[in-house]
Amino acid sequence: MSKVIAINPTQDFKDRTRHVLNDPGQRQNFRGAMDFLQGKRRAQFPDAEELQGLRELGSQIRRYSLANLPRLLEQLETKLTANGIQVHWAQTPDEANAIALAIARRVEAKRIIKGKSMVSEEIGFNHAMEAAGIEAFESDMGEYIVQLAGEAPSHIIMPAIHKTKQDIAKLFAEEVPGVTYTEDVDALIQIGRRVLRHKFAEADIGLSGVNVAVAETGTLCLVENEGNGRMCTTVPKVHIAITGIEKVVEKLEHVPPILSLLTRSATGQSVTTYVNMISRPRQPDEKDGPREVHLILLDNGRTQAYADLELRETLKCIRCGACMNHCPVYARVGGHAYGTTYPGPIGAIISPHLLGLETTYPLAFASTLCGACAEVCPVKIPITDLLVRLRNEAQARPDTEDATLRGSGAARSLAASTVWGVWSQVYSKSGLYKLASWFMSRGRALSPSDQGAWTRSRTPLVPAPKRLRDLIRDHNEQSKS
Amino acid sequence: MSARDRILDKLRAAPAGPAPVVPDVPGWYARHTASLDSAQRVAALRKALEAVKTEVHEVTDANWTTVLLEIAAAKGLHQLLIGAATAHGEAVAALAPADLQILRYAQPVDAWQELLFDGVDAALTLARGAIAEIGSLILWPTPAEPRLMSLVPSLHFVLLDADTIHVNLFSALRTEGWHTGMPTNALLICGPSKTADIQQTLAYGAHGPRELVVLIRQSRGVSA
Numbered sequence: 235m236s237k238v239i240a241i242n243p244t245q246d247f248k249d250r251t252r253h254v255l256n257d258p259g260q261r262q263n264f265r266g267a268m269d270f271l272q273g274k275r276r277a278q279f280p281d282a283e284e285l286q287g288l289r290e291l292g293s294q295i296r297r298y299s300l301a302n303l304p305r306l307l308e309q310l311e312t313k314l315t316a317n318g319i320q321v322h323w324a325q326t327p328d329e330a331n332a333i334a335l336a337i338a339r340r341v342e343a344k345r346i347i348k349g350k351s352m353v354s355e356e357i358g359f360n361h362a363m364e365a366a367g368i369e370a371f372e373s374d375m376g377e378y379i380v381q382l383a384g385e386a387p388s389h390i391i392m393p394a395i396h397k398t399k400q401d402i403a404k405l406f407a408e409e410v411p412g413v414t415y416t417e418d419v420d421a422l423i424q425i426g427r428r429v430l431r432h433k434f435a436e437a438d439i440g441l442s443g444v445n446v447a448v449a450e451t452g453t454l455c456l457v458e459n460e461g462n463g464r465m466c467t468t469v470p471k472v473h474i475a476i477t478g479i480e481k482v483v484e485k486l487e488h489v490p491p492i493l494s495l496l497t498r499s500a501t502g503q504s505v506t507t508y509v510n511m512i513s514r515p516r517q518p519d520e521k522d523g524p525r526e527v528h529l530i531l532l533d534n535g536r537t538q539a540y541a542d543l544e545l546r547e548t549l550k551c552i553r554c555g556a557c558m559n560h561c562p563v564y565a566r567v568g569g570h571a572y573g574t575t576y577p578g579p580i581g582a583i584i585s586p587h588l589l590g591l592e593t594t595y596p597l598a599f600a601s602t603l604c605g606a607c608a609e610v611c612p613v614k615i616p617i618t619d620l621l622v623r624l625r626n627e628a629q630a631r632p633d634t635e636d637a638t639l640r641g642s643g644a645a646r647s648l649a650a651s652t653v654w655g656v657w658s659q660v661y662s663k664s665g666l667y668k669l670a671s672w673f674m675s676r677g678r679a680l681s682p683s684d685q686g687a688w689t690r691s692r693t694p695l696v697p698a699p700k701r702l703r704d705l706i707r708d709h710n711e712q713s714k715s
Numbered sequence: 716m717s718a719r720d721r722i723l724d725k726l727r728a729a730p731a732g733p734a735p736v737v738p739d740v741p742g743w744y745a746r747h748t749a750s751l752d753s754a755q756r757v758a759a760l761r762k763a764l765e766a767v768k769t770e771v772h773e774v775t776d777a778n779w780t781t782v783l784l785e786i787a788a789a790k791g792l793h794q795l796l797i798g799a800a801t802a803h804g805e806a807v808a809a810l811a812p813a814d815l816q817i818l819r820y821a822q823p824v825d826a827w828q829e830l831l832f833d834g835v836d837a838a839l840t841l842a843r844g845a846i847a848e849i850g851s852l853i854l855w856p857t858p859a860e861p862r863l864m865s866l867v868p869s870l871h872f873v874l875l876d877a878d879t880i881h882v883n884l885f886s887a888l889r890t891e892g893w894h895t896g897m898p899t900n901a902l903l904i905c906g907p908s909k910t911a912d913i914q915q916t917l918a919y920g921a922h923g924p925r926e927l928v929v930l931i932r933q934s935r936g937v938s939a
Contacts, residue, residue, distance in 0.1 A: 263914075270915045284747065294738040301735040304726040323719035375921060376912035392912060399914045423910060423918040430922060435832050451897045461866055461908035461923025468862045468900075469828075479722060486894040487740045490884040501911070504763070505849040508923070509903035517899055521861040522824040533718075537725035543732045 247596045250571040260396055264568045267395045271559040274502020275610070292495045293614035295488045296550035299480075303540065306449040306482045307531065313452030317514040319527045327357035330532050334359065334441070334474055337528060338368055341472055343438035347430075349456070349463035350374040351443030352390050352553060353476045353532055356575045356588065359441070371437070373430050373462040375423060382409050388569030390576060391500050391555040396568055430462065440466030440524065444477035445552070446492055447529070450485050452513055454529065457497060459507040467512060473524040475512075479531050480540075480549040492552060495612035500554040535587035535640070542638060544623060548583050550613045555580075557607035557617060563600050572597055579607035583620045586627075591641030595628035629654075671701045744885040749848070756847040756880040757931055763850020767906030768919055769927045773877075776934035780807050783872060786928060787815055787837065794818055796831075796838035796868060798860035803841055803874055820861055831863060837870035842929075844879035846887055851903040852929065853879075853887060862900050871907075871924040877933045 254260050279285040299306060311321045324330035330353075338346065346363055348354060348370060360381070363370040372381040376393035380386060383405055387393030394402070399417050406425055407415040413425055434440075442463055446455040454475050456463050467473045483492065497503045516523035539545045558564040558578025569577035574585040574594065582597035598621050607617040628645035630636035637643050660670045674697045681696045688695065700708070716724075751759060761771045774782050784807065787795060792815060797804030799821040808817045818835060840860045844853040852873050856862040865871050881887035884903070888894070893901070908923030919925060 267915055287743070287747075291738055291740065291743050294736045295740070298735040298738055301732065304723050307723065307726075323717070323722055325718045325721060329718055373922070374912070375910045379912065392915075394912055395915075397914075399916070402913055419913045419916040420918050422913055423921055427920065427922060431832060434922075435828060451894055453897050453901075459908065460910045460912075460921035462921070464862075464866050464902075465922055468866065469824075479726075485740075486888055486897075487885065488738065490888070491740060491743065493884070505846075505851050505903065505905050507767070507904065507906050507908055509851070511897065511901040512899070513897040513901075514899045517858075519858045520899060521820060521822065521858060522863045523861070523899060531722075533722045533725075537722060537729075540726055541729045543730055546729075546732075 246573060247571065247600070250573060251567045251600075254567050254571050259398070260568060261566060263396055263398060264565055267389075267392065268559055268565040271392075271502065271555075275499055275556060275559070276502075278498035278502045278504065288491060288495060289612055289614050291491050292552075292612050293550065295483060295492060296552070296613045297547075299483045299488070300540070300546055300549055302484065303479070303482070306484055307479060309449040309484075310447055310452065310482050313449060314529060315452075317452045319452065319454075319514060319529055322528060322530045323533075324530055325533045327532075327534055330357045330476060330530050330534075331359060331362035333528075333530050334476070335362065335366055335368075337472065337474060337526075338363070338366075338439060341438060341526075343368060343472070345369045345371065345433070345437045346439045346441055347433050347437035347466050347470060348372050348374075348377070349440065349442040349466035350377055350393075350458065351441060351476060352387075352575060353443055353478055354441060355387065356534065357476075357532065359476075370441070371430075371433050373433065373466060374458075375426050375460060375462075378426055378430065379405065382406075386570065386575075388577065389555060389558065390553055390580075396570065434462075434465040434469045437466075437470045439472045439474060440468075440470040441474050441476065442466050444475050444481055444529070445496065446489055447477060447482045448484075448486050448489060449482055453486065454512045455489060455493070456510040456512070457493065457506040457508070458510070459501075459503075461508060464508055464510050467510060468523055471524055472526045472528070473512075473515075474528045474530065476530040476532060478549075479533055479536055480551075496552050496554050499556040499610065499612040535589070538639060539584070539587040545587070545620065545639075547615050548587070548620060550615050551580055551584065552613055553580070554612055556610045556612060560606040560610045562602060562604060562606070567600075572600070579617045579621070580615075583615075583617060583624065586624055586639060586641065591624065591628055591639050592644040593641070595624065595641070595645045598624035598628060668703070671703075675699060675701050675704070740885065741889070744883065744889075748882050748886060751847060751882050753877060753880075756882065757877055759847040760845050760850055760880055761931070763847070764906065764927075764929060767850065767909070769850075769906050769929055771929045771931065774930045774932050776932060779874065779930050779932050780810050783807055783839070783874075783928075783930060784810060784812065784815070786872075788812070790837075790870065790926075792836040792870065794834065794836045795872075796820060796835045796864060798840065798857075798864070801841065801859050804839060807839060820859075820864060824861070824863060831867050835868045837872060838864040838868040839872040839874065840864050842873050842875040842879070844881060844887060844891075845875055846882070846884050846903065847880050848883045849903075849905060851884075851905040854902040854904060855898045856900050856902070857898075862902075865902065865904060866923045869920070869924055870926045870928065871904075873904075873927065873929045875929055875931050877931050 360370040379394040388396040515527040564578040585594040632643040907927045908921045910921040
């Protein structure tokens with residue numbers, strides 16, 4: 235049984251962050267991995283003009299798809315159904331799990347083998363299946379490692395990025411029967427291969443995510459390097475794909491630019507080893523492939539983001555992970571500190587819709603607003619603008635037009651709103667500003683030495699002895715004399 | 716009201732916003748597709764494939780079977796899986812030495828899955844085409860050459876006709892009109908299976924083939 239990962243970002247965010255910051259080993263793992271991924275991505279885009287043009291095209295494709303989302307989802311459903319793929323809709327994680335469970339019960343499934351799917355993490359799929367007595371086994375090497383360790387992925391593309399080969403060697407020696415300790419990466423991968431080959435052959439159902447769903451042809455596109463995704467979608471007699479409602483594009487010709495942006499931004503590859511495009515279940519004259527293919531389309535709060543034109547931009551995301559690879563905060567605290575399925579900048583802007591702002595608002599503040607995420611985003615999501623919007627939502631007065639989301643106003647406190655209320659008065663009235671700044675500079679000795687989080691690792695902030703206007707006046711008087 | 720209707724209703728109730736720009740994908744590729752002749756396509760494909768540990772051999776109509784069987788012998792293969800009644804498969808079978816067992820994918824996998832997983836060293840399939848820029852082979856598995864042939868055996872031989880190499884994915888799916896009829900499964904394959912999930916260290920042979928051998932056959936003219 236895998237552990238259930240409790241999602242409670244608010245309560246534990248600071249504790250988890252402190253924990254990682256005090257762990258030099260983990261920090262080194264993340265720093266090394268981020269440098270590696272940044273370098274790989276940079277090498278894929280030597281032509282800055284091509285990169286900007288392709289990002290603009292990617293952004294246009296995603297925005298166009300979202301603008302036409304209800305029509306495209308219906309077209310996708312019609313086309314998939316005509317192709318023989320069964321389409322299911324789920325508003326919540328529970329509904330999605332219930333759909334998968336009903337399929338599993340009907341085909342009397344005992345074992346499910348899983349390709350990499352962040353949406354399945356989002357809905358707590360493994361736990362739901364295990365609670366119903368069905369084994370759900372991860373087959374992506376990174377996911378297999380974190381499942382074996384009873385952990386959650388710490389990165390959406392490289393789930394075991396927080397672990398060293400020594401950690402994995404120890405884990406395999408302890409958890410995989412008949413395995414002796416080895417730090418040789420090839421040997422470790424071959425151990426995983428051997429264990430999982432049996433799992434593919436034994437599984438009754440294969441579960442996968444979807445990278446892009448094409449409405450005009452009814453095609454599910456999946457990218458991967460390992461071949462486990464192809465195994466999961468080809469070997470078991472039933473294939474269940476699960477994805478968020480936002481992943482659809484209208485035309486097949488929209489796929490090449492999105493794929494190019496996705497793989498180059500994610501892992502710095504011009505293409506992954508496999509691009510797997512599935513359009514129907516096994517046909518009567520075919521000799522392999524699943525006899526049933528299902529697609530579960532999940533909402534889980536995405537319609538909340540969709541309802542707001544600014545926040546809708548969040549749904550353009552193609553889940554490449556480039557924003558987290560370039561985030562100075564993610565690089566220091568790692569994925570687990572966020573406490574959500576999707577960490578990093580994308581996690582901070584998507585999680586409030588999935589889980590509510592009341593538990594996720596600290597993530598919007600876990601950013602320096604440096605803008606690196608928005609600069610590398612292959613589909614030009616204005617991530618920093620959205621972080622600021624979510625900060626405002628978190629502080630908004632409930633029941634006003636500023637509070638539009640589930641959990642808006644959750645971070646609002648009397649002290650903070652009073653301070654900012656006074657600040658805004660002072661800064662918008664010049665007489666008041668003059669007076670206030672005079673008192674601040676003359677009363678600098680009264681500055682508190684304990685300034686909360688700021689002074690935990692910094693010297694206290696003290697106003698200057700003279701205001702800028704005083705310095706200018708002094709300067710002008712000196713030049714006159 | 717069903718979950719479907721609730722989701723679609725919420726989406727329909729959302730503000731429409733300004734009309735989005737219609738993405739001009741053909742226009743982008745008209746400006747960003749290199750003009751490569753046949754030799755340049757082969758060279759680009761070869762370079763991209765070799766960068767991901769793929770063995771590439773340029774062969775002719777006359778010698779490709781011999782080349783393939785020599786590689787099989789050098790690698791000490793004991794079994795080779797070919798499609799059911801394919802001309803290229805039978806051409807190899809006809810010349811195969813006694814110590815190379817030829818297996819044909821004649822039965823649905825359900826009848827012989829264990830043997831496929833544990834008792835087949837290599838498989839041969841014909842590619843539908845390839846993409847020079849990204850070094851990907853295009854495979855549309857067929858009833859004769861099913862999906863698992865390119866996935867389960869440790870070594871995958873691919874026979875590719877040089878005149879089927881496209882410059883990029885867009886030109887492949889545009890010229891061949893993929894949108895008018897997708898197969899059950901269409902695949903792009905670039906190299907043997909691999910992973911960098913352990914400390915960013917690249918390791919080949921994750922779940923699929925450990926080796927990919929591509930035979931680029933020059934036989935049907937030069938332009939694609």
